[in-house]
Amino acid sequence: MDYEWKNETFMLKHLQCVISAAEEIALKGIPSQAPFALTAIWRTKGQASILDTECFDAFVWSDMAFVQLFIDAARRNDKPPISRPSRSLIWLIKALFDYSAQGIVTFEKTRSEITYGAQTDKAGSFSGESLSPFLQGNTFLHPRIPDVDYSKIVDPSGIDLLKPERRLDGALVSAKTLGSYISISQ
Incomplete structure (x- = not known):
């Protein structure tokens, strides 16, 4: 008390x-x-x-x-x-x-x-x-x-809404961009 x-x-x-x-x-x-x-x-x-x-x-x-x-x-x-x-x-x-x-x-x-x-x-x-x-x-x-399973964690359409200055957000944006690049070039 x-x-x-x-x-x-x-x-x-x-x-x-x-x-x-x-x-x-x-x-x-x-x-x-x-x-x-x-x-x-x-x-x-x-x-x-x-x-x-x-x-x-x-x-x-x-x-x-x-x-x-x-x-x-x-x-x-x-x-x-x-x-x-x-x-x-x-x-x-x-x-x-x-x-x-x-x-x-x-x-x-x-x-x-x-x-x-x-x-x-x-x-x-x-x-x-x-x-x-x-x-x-x-x-x-x-x-x-x-x-490679990042899209099972975060909906890829939601990645565009992230703020890439944060480390995870930036990594997800990079992974999505790299994934798009790989699928286009194949």
């Missing part, structure tokens, strides 16, 4: 308590975890906008595994400013505390009040580097859908 949830300095000092609470929730939730989020992966050849031969796959995250992403990222946050993953864990623990104390969750209010002066979008955005400890299976190392 005495937590100063909106006070970044206070919460940095108590971040380990928040992380410990989230860890306990994740561990106790393992027996009842459920599918939560789908992550699509795609690969290009290095930084080039050319699809890799082993290109596409998807992974399902359970709710407890997804929480673990935030826990691991929050562990690396020990100085100001509070990171997005740490702030997200604070939101989760505050919302669960409110529910246990008052029987109601006002997550939108929690999210809008606890910002620590930063943007609150992209709270669940993780780079490939932070995901890699979790995605070490064979299907991550060798995605199951090859580059």
Whole structure:
């Protein structure tokens, strides 16, 4: 009851308590975890906008595994400013505390009040580097859908609507163009 949830300095000092609470929730939730989020992966050849031969796959995250992403990222946050993953864990623990104390969750209010002066979008955005400890299976190392099957992933007519300045979009535009060139020249 005495937590100063909106006070970044206070919460940095108590971040380990928040992380410990989230860890306990994740561990106790393992027996009842459920599918939560789908992550699509795609690969290009290095930084080039050319699809890799082993290109596409998807992974399902359970709710407890997804929480673990935030826990691991929050562990690396020990100085100001509070990171997005740490702030997200604070939101989760505050919302669960409110529910246990008052029987109601006002997550939108929690999210809008606890910002620590930063943007609150992209709270669940993780780079490939932070995901890699979790995605070490064979299907991550060798995605199951090859580059030549890109049209099974994205409708070719939709590729024209993509923004080629993004790496995947550019690779799909290149693959479609190259595919058209090959079929014309044959």
